[in-house]
Amino acid sequence: MKRTRLLIGLCTLTCFSSGAMAAPAATGPTNVAELTDIREIGALDQKTLDEAEAVFFDGLGHYRAGRFEAAAQAFQKAHALTRHRDMLFNVARSRERMGDIPGAVEWYRAYLATQPADETAVIHKVRQLGAEPVAQAPAAAPTEEPVEVETIERGPGPWPWIAAGVGVAALAGGAVMGFQALGEAQSARDAEIRSTASKHKDTAESRALVADICFGTAALAAGTAVFLWWRADAEAAGAGRIDVGMIPGGGALGYSGRF
Secondary structure (H helix, E strand, O other), X not given: OHHHHHHHHHOHHHHOOOOOOOOOOOOOXXXXXXXXXXXXXXXXXXXXXXXXXXXXXXXXXXXXXXXXXXXHHHHHHHHHHHOOHHHHHHHHHHHHHOOOHHHHHHHHHHHHOOOOOOHHHHHHHHHHOOOOOOOOOOOOOOOOOOOEEEEEOOOOOOHHHHHHHHHHHHXXXXXXXXXXXXXXXXXXXXXXXXXXXXXXXXXXXXXXHHHHHHHHHHHHHHHHHHXXXXXXXXXXHHHOEEEEEEEOOEEEEEEEOOO
């Protein structure tokens, strides 16, 4: 007889209407997996059943008197003794009536985890309380977008090329003037008239001087070009480089060096 009376009592709170009072601190189940470890009433010994029945009706009395926190504690104790799923529902209803909505939701979720027959109605109840039947997993942290970096390295600039061009032009001019000087010198040697020979000789000497100047300029320009290229390579290796790129939320300008 006692077993039957307890089974009837376990479902009693499902018939009460919900209300709202001042909300105390939220209190939810601490271990849902443990709470959903259901035991059959028939597997309990009579002493445990008697204690659970007393605690249950004590909680029911608190509930009817509006002492919902005391009722919730009593139903939790009854659940600890019996592991019956209806005690989870009764705790949830008590917490809902006392205004502890977050706590009520957690206990309703524990009840739903046991896959009860009234699952659909309880899911609707949880949603009426502004929550989802299953706790949402925390959102994954957004991943960083890859940074695209454009590297701008320092080059030698146009000056080495200009110097090289001047050197080539001077070398060509010197070669031309050198050949002309040789031709004038040969004409001076072949001339039969002294004045004509003297004229060719002066021209040959002038053009030879110009050729020497051109060759000297070519050598100087070539040396300058080599120096400018060497200095540009040294600066690129020692001074570093400038990085310009885009990152999420704005641009980036960076400087890096090589040692």
